[in-house]
Amino acid sequence: MRLDKFLAETGVGSRKEAKQLLKKSLVSVNNKIVKDGKTQIDESKDIITFAGEQLSYQKFYYYMLHKPQGVISATEDKRDQTVIDLLQDQDFREDLFPVGRLDKDTEGLLLLTNDGQLAHQLLSPKKHVDKEYFAKIQGIVTEEDVRHFASGFALTNGEQVKPSKLTIVSLDEENELSEIQLIIQEGKFHQVKRMFEAVDKKVVYLKRLRMGSLWLDEELTLGDYRVLSESELENLKVSK
Template identity: 75%
Template sequence: MRLDKFLADVGLGSRKEVKQLIKKNLVKVNGSLAKDGKIQVNEKTDVITFDEEPLVYQRFFYYMLHKPQGVISATEDKRDETVLDLLADTDFRDDLFPVGRLDKDTEGLLLLTNDGQLAHQLLSPKKHVDKEYFAKIEGVVTEEDIRCFKKGFPLSNGEMVKPSQLFIESVDEVKQCSTIRLIIQEGKFHQVKRMFEAVDKKVTYLKRLRMGSLVLDERLELGEYRQLTDAELNSLKPE
């Protein structure tokens, strides 16, 4: 690949910015100063250094984030803190983005990556990727609700939701509240909240537990993140 692409991929800046680094004699290839970003390098065998520090090539990055409430699923925002603001300076990259959205007041699993192809695999409705949530509900969830969710039904605006799997974890008849797990394969705006509103109930707490084969690492505190393991990444990618 071209040297300027290598340098951009490892996070030193845009193609234009890394050319300036080369002009400042900060980049070496196999011990020799690089003079042109267009030269071809082998990312596996060539030794490429920036300011005398060796660079290890990595094109794609994958982080599992335990998203807290109050943070929005966006790459930038002028008012609110974003999920990318939670990354350490050493991990931040301009090309990272959240795969799908979690509402501002929703917690749980969020994948951050710069791999657009994987994001498409996880988000495309045609791929039927499960998204599992835990929720606290104001109201008593019933077997009738389970049957309704299993068939699919219209939301208050008439928009149809596809069949989903609803599981009752607990019910408190006195306090008139419930805890549930829900598995859906769509990602409509405020979908889980709107689904329960359609059956005259209210979501008071929502947390995503799983996306496809990727399960939230409960050892991560709210706001913490880690890189995906090789096993997790391999399980997400299609055969």
């Protein structure tokens, strides 16, 4: 890796800023001052210091975000706030992205990372990774709906969805409201909402609770995030 890229990756500054810092003799490689940002280094073996402080390189980053409503699952947008905008300056990286998407009005678990391979494994339909949701439904969800979801069915536009596990949590017959949990292994556009539309019901609140082995940390308030623990990351990789 080029030295200037390494400095940018470790948060010292942009490549342009790194060039100025190098000129000031603030960077050393294996105890030798280096001023050329094009110098090739081995980030896993070489000892790089900036202003006397040793820099450590981290290739991949993983953040669990409790996504709030009104924020879109994208890296940038000219009109709306994105999930990347929720990161503190010290945690922002240009290569971070959300794994999958939650609708603008959907809350819950969202993984932010720069690990494209893990993201692919979690999102690939062939891997059968569970996505679990809690929802409030306008309408009374029935045992017939549970069986219907379990068998797989066609949406109103004819698009087929795979079998899913629908669990009735509570029913309010007076107000015709249902609370449910749903486990799917796909990620079609507006899928949960469209599944209930197909049985003449409407999702009025939706929250993702889990992806694979990773459960939303309920101590995270809406809009907050934290680094995944080592055990969470290892279990997530195994669950794929």
